[in-house]
Amino acid sequence: MSRLYDSIEPNVIDDEMLQKAVEEQGPQEEAGLLAKKEASISKMSWRYNILKIDNLWQFKNLTKLQLDNNIIEKIEALDTLVHLVWLDLSFNNIEVIEGLDALVKLQDLSLYNNRISKIENLDTLQELQVFSIGNNNIQTLENVIYLRQFQNLRTLNLTGNPVCENEVYSAFIAAYLPDLVYLDFRLVDDNSREMALIKYQYAIEEMRHGETLAMAKQQVLDAQQKQVEYHKRAYVEYLNGSFLFDSMFADDPEAAKLLYLPGVSLLDSDFTYKSKFVAICENLFEYGLKQYEKREAEVALFYECLNEALEDNHQQCSKILRDFEEKNHGVHKGPRVRDGERSPISKTCGSQTVLSQTQFCPLTSHPFSFLAKEVIKDFERNIADLVSNFIENEQGIYPFCRDLENQHHEKLLEISVNTLEKIVKSEFDEEMPDDVRMLFVDKDTIVNAVNASHDIHLLKIDNREDEIITKANGWASTLVENVHKTEIQRNRSRVLEINQYVDHLRSELDNMDILET
Structure with missing residues (x-):
């Protein structure tokens, strides 16, 4: 997609850019001085034709970050922003969802209008409530099933993806994401949801059975891992058996x-x-x-x-x-x-x-x-x-x-x-x-x-x-x-x-x- 600023030289977020953002968007007067010193402002946004995310480690208290309408190609350097609840990376050149593992408090994520072909690498974002990934390259309905693990997800935007052209798209989403309230800016009404559940009843029951087995297996693995961690703290891990031998x-x-x-x-x-x-x-x-x-x-x-x-x-x-x-x-x-x-x-x-x-x-x-x-x-x-x-x-x-x-x-x-x-x-x-x-x-x-x-x-x-x-x-x-x-x-x-x-x-x-x- 061509943009008016394509001729501008690409940037990396640097100290000068950060200073300008703090001065423009941070608190004013005495509170502003404190913000500049401690980098504790809650919201930052940049639209400077940014190519690479960097130098955000000093904003550890940031809760909102807006980096839309840039030319960012990779999600990175966000590990220190553990308090982030709102992230906008729309209108960029991102191809892979990655680099979000540390953002466990994130509730609202926008990746609208990028080049993403697969929904993945979001497992740690269990607080996610709003997810916008429209105008990307999501091809298959099966990929959307990945979002079933997010119990708090209520709003999903997929409009503009090839997957939306499937005639059963709306019914499939309503059936496989039963807690969803809004899909593509429209309310998922009870009647449509009920009809969708009937249509995919057997497939969903089979999937739920598989999820139950997988969950039970994961619980066993988690318990084992917890026990191993306990043994490690005692410095005797794997000595309760033949591992050393x-x-x-x-x-x-x-x-x-x-x-x-x-x-x-x-x-x-x-x-x-x-x-x-x-x-x-x-x-x-x-x-x-x-x-x-x-x-x-x-x-x-x-x-x-x-x-x-x-x-x-x-x-x-x-x-x-x-x-x-x-x-x-x-x-x-x-x-x-x-x-x-x-x-x-x-x-x-x-x-x-x-x-x-x-x-x-x-x-x-x-x-x-x-x-x-x-x-x-x-x-x-x-x-x-x-x-x-x-x-x-x-x-x-x-x-x-x-x-x-x-x-x-x-x-x-x-x-x-x-x-x-x-x-x-x-x-x-x-x-x-x-x-x-x-x-x-x-x-x-x-x-x-x-x-x-x-x-x-x-x-x-x-x-x-x-x-x-x-x-x-x-x-x-x-x-x-x-x-x-x-x-x-x-x-x-x-x-x-x-x-x-x-x-x-x-x-x-x-x-x-x-x-x-």
Whole structure:
């Protein structure tokens, strides 16, 4: 489609464009200054012959974005706009619906007059209520069935698409999207909907049955994934079964060849080996879950105690302020301060007296809560002990896995050497694949193959153990670091409040000195 501005050079959204948009569309006066500083305006629109969406990360609070009548070819760079509820990308050159996954609050989406041929990639937009995709290239009615998953969708515009030329178009949409209220700017009346449901009754019943089965399957998968995530937080994911054992052999190229070795049945040997190995993993799994519950209980207790300490600190600070103002009752005459409030100062004596008393106020000399500090110290010590005990016991369990692997390796090596001797003496007449027979050209070859297999198995065990240690230590370090950062920030905020209070007193007193003079 040709446009009047096609001769204008294409643009990318840049800082200058953003600044101009903020100045033109943002709040004015003092609120406007704040908007320019914090990029917190709710609606932005651009029609600057834009080719590429970019540089919108600073508008994280944006709720409405209008980019219609540009030459945009790809939906991108919108991941930070998580509060967006209204998006207009109509009259552009978009061919694929993409890049909208993060916009989970989106309610109104317009892709009218683009080059889109398939409705897709909207799964996360479960709040969607209005969807305009008219004047595109939607060909099939079956593609519209994709929209059945959006329970809140009430308004749909498909007019101008090839699919609209189908004689059963309106009835099909009304039947397969039963909650739709408006289709192509027209109300879907009850009679038309009822007739459509009758027409497609059997097909819809079959589809609903399939959707029910799919939903049940998805619920099982979601539950499994939720359980895996829980196990990951305990650092014992997939240890409640044979996953580690199976992965040892799955990544071992020699394992399948060595299975052909005769003698003592390797399958029977592996069955005993595997069952014992899995039992050890399951013990580690159960132990890890119990330790995780202990860590979680410790964290919950810490925050409970910390909140009590902070509340106690708040009460003490409020009392200090009340006592300070009551002590200086002759200095300020006004409403008594209540918790969380400050009263104006009325001058009845020298300002230096009040400021001197303020500087020695316990709030200014002791802004930190001693109790909170003690709670954090105890927490840090308890977490270190819990993690240390967990790692120590975990390191005591994994050697049993290595012992089993070593026993298996010795037995396998013995079988391999015996087989080689039989082949050399021409006493071996069993069938063996060519790639397996190639291992028996000499002793070094077969021994190296068995040792390589053994090394792979041990490496798997070592890596799994190291992974648990690394994650546990990393969790403890990050947790304690965040606690300290939060406390430092809280203390800085408290000091800032105190300084502001002192500045307020000083300003009030200075003004009164001027009035008296």
